[in-house]
Amino acid sequence: MKAVRVHPKGEGGELRLEEIPVPEPGPGEVRVRVAWAALNQMDRWMCRGVPGFRFPLPLTPGCDFSGTVDALGPGVAGVEPGTRVCVAPGYSCGACLPCGSGRQNLCRRFGIYGETRDGGDAEFAVVHAENLIPVPDGFPLDRAAAFPLTFLTAWHMLVDRAQVRPGERVLIHAAGSGVSVAATQIAHLWGAAVMVTAGTAEKVRKGLENGAEKGVDYRTGDWVAEARAWTGKAGLDVIVDHVGADTLPQGLWLLARGGRLVTCGVTSGRSMELNLAPLFFKSLSLLGSTMGSLGEQKEVAAHVFDGRLQPVIDSRFPLEKVARAHEKMESRDVFGKILLEVGGETG
Numbered sequence: 001m002k003a004v005r006v007h008p009k010g011e012g013g014e015l016r017l018e019e020i021p022v023p024e025p026g027p028g029e030v031r032v033r034v035a036w037a038a039l040n041q042m043d044r045w046m047c048r049g050v051p052g053f054r055f056p057l058p059l060t061p062g063c064d065f066s067g068t069v070d071a072l073g074p075g076v077a078g079v080e081p082g083t084r085v086c087v088a089p090g091y092s093c094g095a096c097l098p099c100g101s102g103r104q105n106l107c108r109r110f111g112i113y114g115e116t117r118d119g120g121d122a123e124f125a126v127v128h129a130e131n132l133i134p135v136p137d138g139f140p141l142d143r144a145a146a147f148p149l150t151f152l153t154a155w156h157m158l159v160d161r162a163q164v165r166p167g168e169r170v171l172i173h174a175a176g177s178g179v180s181v182a183a184t185q186i187a188h189l190w191g192a193a194v195m196v197t198a199g200t201a202e203k204v205r206k207g208l209e210n211g212a213e214k215g216v217d218y219r220t221g222d223w224v225a226e227a228r229a230w231t232g233k234a235g236l237d238v239i240v241d242h243v244g245a246d247t248l249p250q251g252l253w254l255l256a257r258g259g260r261l262v263t264c265g266v267t268s269g270r271s272m273e274l275n276l277a278p279l280f281f282k283s284l285s286l287l288g289s290t291m292g293s294l295g296e297q298k299e300v301a302a303h304v305f306d307g308r309l310q311p312v313i314d315s316r317f318p319l320e321k322v323a324r325a326h327e328k329m330e331s332r333d334v335f336g337k338i339l340l341e342v343g344g345e346t347g
Ligand SMILES: [Zn+2]
Pocket: 092, 093, 094, 095, 096, 097, 098, 099, 107, 108, 109
């Protein structure tokens, strides 16, 4: 089969399109014939390299993908070949205390397809049967590939960690990123008002279309002053940050009493100087978040399939043009998800 493979090169990895054997599903596993896969920041980190983390290269990237069930491994029941599915990207041991209490993302053996084992940038992918999410008839498989990781991440940040409430004011950085597109819609769904920041006027416009009430281009405007003006000096209730060094320190000063800042990444840098005075003076919470539970993944999927949350697709590339898709991601000229067409809609 055709598969994208990342091979070790220097500190990171190098993308290649290769022919490799079709994988066989083991006990409890299912083989999916992939229709569409979506790019995530993870794919770029694998190529760039992450200090202190070793990807098990060579590896097939692709955390998000959809397709049809192709073959069942030993012991798998209740799944019909031909079923249209997308895949929950996170898997865990299923036996430990966090797993037993429905917090799979805290499992010490938690992993992600396309990060810790082969993912979906290939004609076939093998996944754990419990990770299959059936896609309703009439819901297109390209959109089904465009939401699992980012909408789960944003849902867990806002609903579980920050516990957003109706009427609260939420600031979301980098409006066009996959997580921020999802976070904007999720905060809106929960009845919060959203302000977004973005690096171009066009992305600000799309952020407003995506449900934000206020947007600021941080290259031409002062987002700190704009956020203060937007809240009438009361302060923000929640900040969703995955930018890090460039935004997080100022964010703490913008929060209202009892405010929460939740972070899932540090794209601009992971080391920064923080003044902790507002943290205790204003009873703030600084929260970290990675992925979410399998239950949350299914909850998010139901909202997507019912149309209450809407995956946003930026662009589509054939599998053969995976390098071009990565260049597009690296350019940051993106609003929503970049998709790879592998087999296309087959269901
Ligand atoms: Zn576990």
